[in-house]
Amino acid sequence: MRILCLDTSGGSAVALVDTPAEGVTTVLRQAAGTDPRRHAESLAPLMTQVLGESREAVDAVAVGTGPAPFTGLRAGLVTAQAFARGRGIDVHGVCSLDVLARQALDVLGDDGEVLVATDARRKEVYWARYRSLGADDVERLAGPEVTTAEAAAAANDLGGATAPVVVGAGAALYPAHLSAGKGMPAAPDPAVLARLVRARLARRAAGDDVELGTEPRYLRRPDVQLPAAPKRAS
Incomplete structure (x- = not known):
């Protein structure tokens, strides 16, 4: 195909x-x-x-x-x-975070977990946490969310012994909170x-309920808002 x-x-x-x-x-x-x-x-x-x-x-x-x-x-x-x-x-x-997660797990092997963090602008990141689902898919464990890098690190216990490997452009932008694994995709x-x-x-x-819809994941309202309709005079 x-x-x-x-x-x-x-x-x-x-x-x-x-x-x-x-x-x-x-x-x-x-x-x-x-x-x-x-x-x-x-x-x-x-x-x-x-x-x-x-x-x-x-x-x-x-x-x-x-x-x-x-x-x-x-x-x-x-x-x-x-x-x-x-x-x-x-x-x-x-x-799109699923794709980066699968790329990272291809490098790391299927036993660990990854935290994908990408640039959301406004000093924030989009993030989600994953583990492998077979050789060609991933299971999302948390997210996607949009928060500060510091909040993403805290939510995923990045200082802990079982912390996931961080992947994505968010790590390069906020290395103080999100330290990327070596050789990880961006x-x-x-x-x-x-x-x-x-x-x-x-x-x-095979009968599984899978997610393949095309609904956009904005996670926040667009920067430009249409003006509200003027109120009618009574």
């Missing part, structure tokens, strides 16, 4: 990934933009780089659902949904996003 993967929880990432029923997941082509404030402008050219002008065969779409700031996350979700609708194919959503890998979708589709087919 060929899956078009998009994630705009940080920068903009687009990839075409081959996920055979058996065997290794392979990224066929990928492209990324690093500006976290220009998602809407960058997605179309990135998709053209990945798919070509002919828009070659795609069987499904996978999209990161955040958590992330409103504008960038919305751009990715709307693009994924529009592309899938135009092709008549399914679109599957995965929490951005979601599209191949791992596709792996999670494949694993969850298999679990769904």
